[in-house]
Amino acid sequence: MTTQIHAKRFAPDRIAILGGGPGGYEAAMVAAAAGAEVTIVEEKGMGGSAVLTDVVPSKTLVATADAMRRVNASTAFGVRFGATGEDKYETEAWADFSKVNERLLQLARTQSQDITATLKAAGVRIITGRGRILPPTNLEVTDPAGETFTVEADAIIVATGAHPRVLPTAVPDGERILSWTQAYNITDVPEHMIVVGSGVTGAEFASAYRRLGAAVTLVSSREQVLPGEDSDAAAALESAFTRAGVKVASQTRAESVERTAEGVKVILTDGRVLEGSHCLMAVGGIPNTVGIGLDEAGVETTESGHIRVDTVSRTTGPNIYAAGDCTGMFPLASVAAMQGRIAVAHMQGDAVKPLQLHRVTSNVFTSPEIATVGVTQAQVDSGKYQADVVKLDLTTNPRAKMMNIDQGFVKIFARRGSGTVIGAVIVAPRASELIFPLALAVTHKLHVDDIAATFTVYPSLTGSISEAARRLHLHVSSPDD
Numbered sequence: 001m002t003t004q005i006h007a008k009r010f011a012p013d014r015i016a017i018l019g020g021g022p023g024g025y026e027a028a029m030v031a032a033a034a035g036a037e038v039t040i041v042e043e044k045g046m047g048g049s050a051v052l053t054d055v056v057p058s059k060t061l062v063a064t065a066d067a068m069r070r071v072n073a074s075t076a077f078g079v080r081f082g083a084t085g086e087d088k089y090e091t092e093a094w095a096d097f098s099k100v101n102e103r104l105l106q107l108a109r110t111q112s113q114d115i116t117a118t119l120k121a122a123g124v125r126i127i128t129g130r131g132r133i134l135p136p137t138n139l140e141v142t143d144p145a146g147e148t149f150t151v152e153a154d155a156i157i158v159a160t161g162a163h164p165r166v167l168p169t170a171v172p173d174g175e176r177i178l179s180w181t182q183a184y185n186i187t188d189v190p191e192h193m194i195v196v197g198s199g200v201t202g203a204e205f206a207s208a209y210r211r212l213g214a215a216v217t218l219v220s221s222r223e224q225v226l227p228g229e230d231s232d233a234a235a236a237l238e239s240a241f242t243r244a245g246v247k248v249a250s251q252t253r254a255e256s257v258e259r260t261a262e263g264v265k266v267i268l269t270d271g272r273v274l275e276g277s278h279c280l281m282a283v284g285g286i287p288n289t290v291g292i293g294l295d296e297a298g299v300e301t302t303e304s305g306h307i308r309v310d311t312v313s314r315t316t317g318p319n320i321y322a323a324g325d326c327t328g329m330f331p332l333a334s335v336a337a338m339q340g341r342i343a344v345a346h347m348q349g350d351a352v353k354p355l356q357l358h359r360v361t362s363n364v365f366t367s368p369e370i371a372t373v374g375v376t377q378a379q380v381d382s383g384k385y386q387a388d389v390v391k392l393d394l395t396t397n398p399r400a401k402m403m404n405i406d407q408g409f410v411k412i413f414a415r416r417g418s419g420t421v422i423g424a425v426i427v428a429p430r431a432s433e434l435i436f437p438l439a440l441a442v443t444h445k446l447h448v449d450d451i452a453a454t455f456t457v458y459p460s461l462t463g464s465i466s467e468a469a470r471r472l473h474l475h476v477s478s479p480d481d
Helices: 022-033 048-052 055-072 097-121 200-211 231-244 333-347 377-381 398-402 436-443 448-452 462-475
Strands: 014-018 037-042 125-128 130-134 138-142 148-151 155-158 162-164 177-179 192-196 215-219 247-249 254-259 264-268 273-276 278-281 285-287 320-322 361-364 369-374 387-393 409-415 421-428
Touching (some): 022 048, 022 333, 055 097, 155 333, 192 264, 200 231, 200 278, 200 361, 231 369, 231 421, 254 278, 264 278, 320 333, 377 387, 398 462, 409 462, 436 462, 448 462
Parallel strands (some): 014 037, 014 155, 192 215, 192 278
Antiparallel strands (some): 130 138, 254 264, 264 273, 387 409, 409 421
8 A cells, every 4th residue: 555645735834944954954945035934953064964074075075186187187288387307397286185175174164154144144043953853743852952842833844864874894983994974084195095886976086086196996886887877978987987097896895894904904795805095985875764753743764764755845744845865866965955945835835846857967076077967878778768869079079179188978869759858968077067058958848959059159068069969950860760
């Protein structure tokens, strides 16, 4: 028997939000703007793990690594630094890791402070503490001093996020064996970082640490890194890893990780033993849904512990919504924020577009970046979607040549017969920025000719987007094909 999502709609005067991450604070801003009395309960700081220990610091680390990549590649442009002799120059950059981590943690704190100030200016009440649902729609809050009190509300949004998954045979110690929240404890560039897990988090850290000067070995349980991404994009990243010197131990898992006198020892399931100075565990996340009163409130969870929600963020509990990594949707800050905004719009009775995951734009912040939106190559190959596909390498793009970009591509999927853009992949520096016009095309069902007929700057990387669209005009099949 399937539990029905609670369907009642109402316009609550008082909204309590459990968790201050993107799903929580974005919902709070929308609710406050609509005139609701809003309270957020957050234990660690506004912005949640996304701002304090995950997205903001990790992408700052990636940005630092990319800066080093560009400096070290500057000789190709004829740029020289630091004369060491009459005709010799030193061009190899190095990372002061204590300064790198000091900066990224300060940025995280500043971003959290900015969010706090913005919410307070909007009239949102912020409470530091741990919350638990007190049915039907109140919160029981325990503050840092251990005092307990009740926050009364007409509706609740649960946005409690997730925490790193820990293997019992590889428990992080914050010094040599690290989770992704502990990666910023390091004060020197790791001599040899072993990254366990080749998903998005593992690939990003592997890319960043290698660019920052560490030897890196990436342990992948699959045949290729980024098993959930476009196969062409994953192959391009593996090629980039090989060129950069990242070693990949594929089709194996970490059975255990042990401290040694000078570092770590990683025992793999295929019998191999890897030795390094540090090990970063990137083996997924666990939703923060235990001990917050979900069962008592009638909120159903999945086998993995995620809160079951529908496309307008409703749970099975009356007047209780959920957003972010604690739900079973994509674990992206952008998705969490959208879920939070949708939840408020729905409970307020506003016009709302349900969450459509096939329109989500995502990015892997490796070097090069991988950005995707819409239909995937795997879905086309399986026959789920009928599409014409054009993949255009960036090596012929004049702007790419000027920027010394010698790898990457633009791929566009157009619905067969109609020419409507239904998906795209971009592998390039700043792919996270370049994907936006194609995300607009997917969201608003634009035709490839709409993109092809739009002016682009010459020279620019976006020129390859319009060129791929022009080639699709020639390849679009008729309905009878």
